Amino acid sequence: MRISQLEGRRVALWGWGREGRAAYQAIRSRLPELALTLFCSPEEAVEGRGLHDPRLAIETAASAERLSAFDWVIKSPGISPYRAEALAAAEQGTRFIGGTALWFGEDIGGRTICVTGTKGKSTTTSLLAHLLRAGGHRTALVGNIGVPLLEVLEPSPPPEFWAIELSSYQTGDVGMGGARPDVAIALNIYPEHLDWHGSQARYVEDKLRLLTQGKPRIAVLNANDPVLSALQLPDSRIHWFGDEAGWHLRGDVLWRGDREIMDTASLPLPGRHNRGNLCAVLTAIEALGIDAAPLAPHAASFKPLPNRLQPIGARDGIAYVNDSISTTPHATLAALECYAGRRIALLVGGHDRGVEWRGFAEAMRQQAPLAIVTMGENGPRIHELLAPVAAQAGFHLGAAKDLADAMTQAREALGGEGGEGGVVLMSPGAPSFGPYRDYVARGRHFAELAGFDPDSISAIAGLGIS
Template sequence: MRISQLEGRRVALWGWGREGRAAYRAIRSRLPQLPLTLVCNADEAADARALGDAFLSVETGADALGAFDVVVKSPGISPYRPEAVAAAEQGTHFLGGTALWFGEHADAAGFVDNAVCVTGTKGKSTTTSLLAHLLRAGGHATALVGNIGLPLLEVIEPEAAPDYWAIELSSYQTGDVAASGVRPGVAIALNIFPEHLDWHGSHERYIADKLRLLTEAKPRIAVLNASDPILSALQLPDSAIRWFGRSDGWHLREDALYRGDEFVMDTIALPLPGRHNRGNLCAVLTAIEALGLDAVALAPHAASFKPLPHRLQTIGTRDGITYVNDSISTTPHASLAALDVFRGRRVALLVGGHDRGLPWEEFAAAMRHSAPLAIITMGQNGPRIHDLLAAVAGEGGFALSAAADLADAMQQARAVLAGDGVVLLSPGAPSFGAYRDYVARGRHFAELADFDPDGISAIPGLGIG
């Protein structure tokens, strides 16, 4: 759907965060007198009313969504909420800013061929940023946008159009590409683990929603991880599939990067912490080839990549202890991957946060044979994680304790390391409740470690460059 197609319809905006405000500005830039209703919370309502927009009304309850033809919804609001389901049954059409952006950029054949969409439970931000970095190194103006921190509707009409769009999509947004009816040129899917069950309602629905970027949006070329059991079983009759992570494509042999049987370079010194991140380099290079570019020539530029904040980010060393900020870790699988990076080091791991009901049994089982020196639980789901770990702590040989909050966890971590080791914040859970978001949690971690939080938070390369 194009924004112009909202003309004459009853339209509401649902949510007034950064995505909601971007949607408002994009619609107003094209339809300055379209009557709009904003549905938001009481705190946001005052901000919206201060705009003085005579064609904008503000409501603080979502019970009347069924009165609208179209609701432009912020990504964090689940379409499976009862009021959304009831409105949809009455004929209300829900879409997000991602759908509007794709509608505005489609060519005559219904494609955005220079768009590379990246999704996956883990690694999508680094992968999208690395893709933009390598394309720019090849002299191609590239936009780094989407879920990574710059809503698509904030760059709906740039002064100079980029050669390529590197777009990170969360599971909240993949369905919007499908809903737009527009097909991206390339879509990368990295992996699928249980995640965001509170938004999607079930693991099965999460998988289905995540895969909509492939099964319903029907990219011209799908770049898929051959080692992921869900992705490797996909049948995509409307898309060409390029595999990474297998011997006939881009893959790793130990730390060596290969394209088929051709050795390309060693990856051990690259600024990509963890084998999983170096594996995602294979996804990026496969996508670059899907765009018709020389990936072998661009691969060495990965050496100048600047890692993203809050993702296995070493923020510094104090009194013999190194502090690593992996605040974006929101699944147990992410915490396991983080531990693997520091295998062989003395590590105190901080886990726990908002409880979304994700299973921690697999994590606990792994601690029988690959545990760090100590694990400190915290947050809403801390007690549940602690109970699971208590059953294996003796066998795993690790110290286990519970903390009241992050500050308490840091104190305990320092004490157990005694001036030698790594404090690893990889909570495996969201920050909600204690913090606004994972960025705020990571910044607090830096403050508690006596580092400047402003020095660790900027995302390099965001926007068009």
């Protein structure tokens, strides 16, 4: 689907976040006279009217009746196509598409490497760009990581490689764009975003659409993930990482087949899962026809991403770690593993989208921290599951009304044993929606409450093309 094919059609934009604004600018750059309707919130409508675009109509209620009046609706990723009004409009013939699909339809040039997975995709995509650049390759770091694809519609010159992060909200768009990715990396599949997808089965199906419908020329898959290891992809060549024939870890040591490459223990990649994702990156680089082994040591100069197991400093003997991007219980368990052996006060909870926490509660019988403080919309549900476990395992369990209260309780729990050497770890295992716009805002507030400058911990290095 090319942007030019929207000419003469009835077209609407649904959503006015960064992706929505990028879609508007991209369409206007190609089709300046196309009539558009924007569906957005009342607050966003004020900004939209400030454009003074006579060909832009703005409405604040996206009903099924109104959506069905359009041939195409360019939808922002956060808006689920499974909402009742979207499904009803689709039955009337309205087609929904995202900015990712429009970008892929333009065939801009350069080789595309798409990265998805329930956890680790941002670090993996950024590390991929870092190593390619270290090898002298002009590379774009774009997508869900912070630069919508439609913001880089006409690069001059195009990069040699595109490192593209895709969320489960975007993976289905790739097949709709008409162009096949050169490489698609799938890291892992755990239950997430069930409120958007409607069920765990649909989440898995949507996540895998990058592979099943996008039909990449090469699929780089995690040999240790049960969902991915069972995949059959007749249209793609599969390169596995995490098995002994390819790139894998033995303890902390990185191997390529039977060749020892380097020790990864000192790399700035927090958590064994992130060092494992280095194997995914090197497998993808190798699949592109590049000798990956000489690039592996450049991982030592990688700058860790904010909000991802990010140490932000220490105050009064307590270290603060910001893992705000953690939106699943699996991610929280991985965070705890990184700090095993430390005195941890863990903050969990946030927006409730129906993800099951029973497995996490059971895990706390064996690997509980010193204290857990629940918070957010699903905090009471998590607290109820943890209460009998805490009584048996002997860890402190608190319930907080908000993040500030949770921080206070965490400090008190650590201070009960002197405070020195403790870690306040915010790894919520849930989205930030409600009190915060996104996980970045939640991470910034965490930094402020800990007594640090939020601006100093928020920037992602290397975004864009270089």
